[in-house]
Amino acid sequence: MRDDPDERELTVEDENSDALTELRYQELEPLEFATNRGCQLLDEITLHILELRLALLVVTDDVSLRLDDFYPRLAALEVLADQAVGAARLLLLNADLDEAWGSLPSRPQAVYARHKAAVTRGSPNVFPEPSSLRRFNSAIRTIGSQATGPDWRARPQCPAMIRDGSRQCSNGVLYLGDNAFASGCFSHATEAERTRHRQHQDGRHEANVEASHIAHSALIGLGRIIAEGWLRRRHEPGSLFHLINQPDGPFRLEDMEDGGKAAPAD
Numbered sequence: 001m002r003d004d005p006d007e008r009e010l011t012v013e014d015e016n017s018d019a020l021t022e023l024r025y026q027e028l029e030p031l032e033f034a035t036n037r038g039c040q041l042l043d044e045i046t047l048h049i050l051e052l053r054l055a056l057l058v059v060t061d062d063v064s065l066r067l068d069d070f071y072p073r074l075a076a077l078e079v080l081a082d083q084a085v086g087a088a089r090l091l092l093l094n095a096d097l098d099e100a101w102g103s104l105p106s107r108p109q110a111v112y113a114r115h116k117a118a119v120t121r122g123s124p125n126v127f128p129e130p131s132s133l134r135r136f137n138s139a140i141r142t143i144g145s146q147a148t149g150p151d152w153r154a155r156p157q158c159p160a161m162i163r164d165g166s167r168q169c170s171n172g173v174l175y176l177g178d179n180a181f182a183s184g185c186f187s188h189a190t191e192a193e194r195t196r197h198r199q200h201q202d203g204r205h206e207a208n209v210e211a212s213h214i215a216h217s218a219l220i221g222l223g224r225i226i227a228e229g230w231l232r233r234r235h236e237p238g239s240l241f242h243l244i245n246q247p248d249g250p251f252r253l254e255d256m257e258d259g260g261k262a263a264p265a266d
Contacts, residue, residue: 042081045084046132046133053078058227083112086128089129090111093128098113098114098118140219157170158173171185173189177200
């Protein structure tokens with residue numbers, strides 16, 4: 001029985017229309033996905049940003065300009081691109097996500113936050129494969145860690161008592177290198193231990209300088225390889241420079257259509 005006697009009784013057409021509206025609403029809901037091709041393209045974007053950073057290291061060999069304003073902006077782009085690769089791979093792996101915050105596609109940071117929220121609720125934690133950019137940065141940091149060795153910040157507590165004898169000294173003992181520690185902190189160690197500690201610190205500083213030099217030399221070498229590759233391909237058919245500067249005008253449709261017929265991604 002109807003609550004309102006003046007309400008029109010629903011017909012079959014009305015019910016079908018409501019069902020169609022509901023179906024269309026479901027179709028408009030954002031479909032979250034990622035393809036392997038999309039993940040590869042985003043990873044290539046991280047590599048191209050990295051190429052920009054490396055090429056800037058060597059372009060000053062040919063141009064007397066101060067270009068350091070590029071670096072903080074490129075660093076911000078690297079963070080965004082790395083996050084995009086990780087978020088896309090989370091989607092590719094069908095990682096559980098918390099409810100979307102709107103009808104538009106989520107930003108990479110939001111995908112991470114939604115996955116973290118889902119994990120908090122009991123979903124399995126998914127760890128996407130790191131981007132090529134992140135692998136590169138990790139490799140460069142490894143050069144420094146191999147040269148300097150462990151830092152040994154977690155040191156045993158000094159066993160000596162403070163001057164008034166009321167409690168134990170709260171400082172850590174000195175690290176002497178080669179997995180050895182002094183008998184006390186700087187104040188309570190022997191003079192020989194303090195000298196050995198200073199020698200270790202001096203050696204560590206020299207190792208840091210050497211590690212920075214090795215890493216910088218590696219970056220410069222890669223920058224020169226990238227720069228030479230850019231210039232070599234600059235005038236080749238199909239390069240962006242060639243498409244823009246061809247004699248009969250930039251961006252001929254038939255050239256772009258032919259160039260777009262790329263092989264499918266692995």
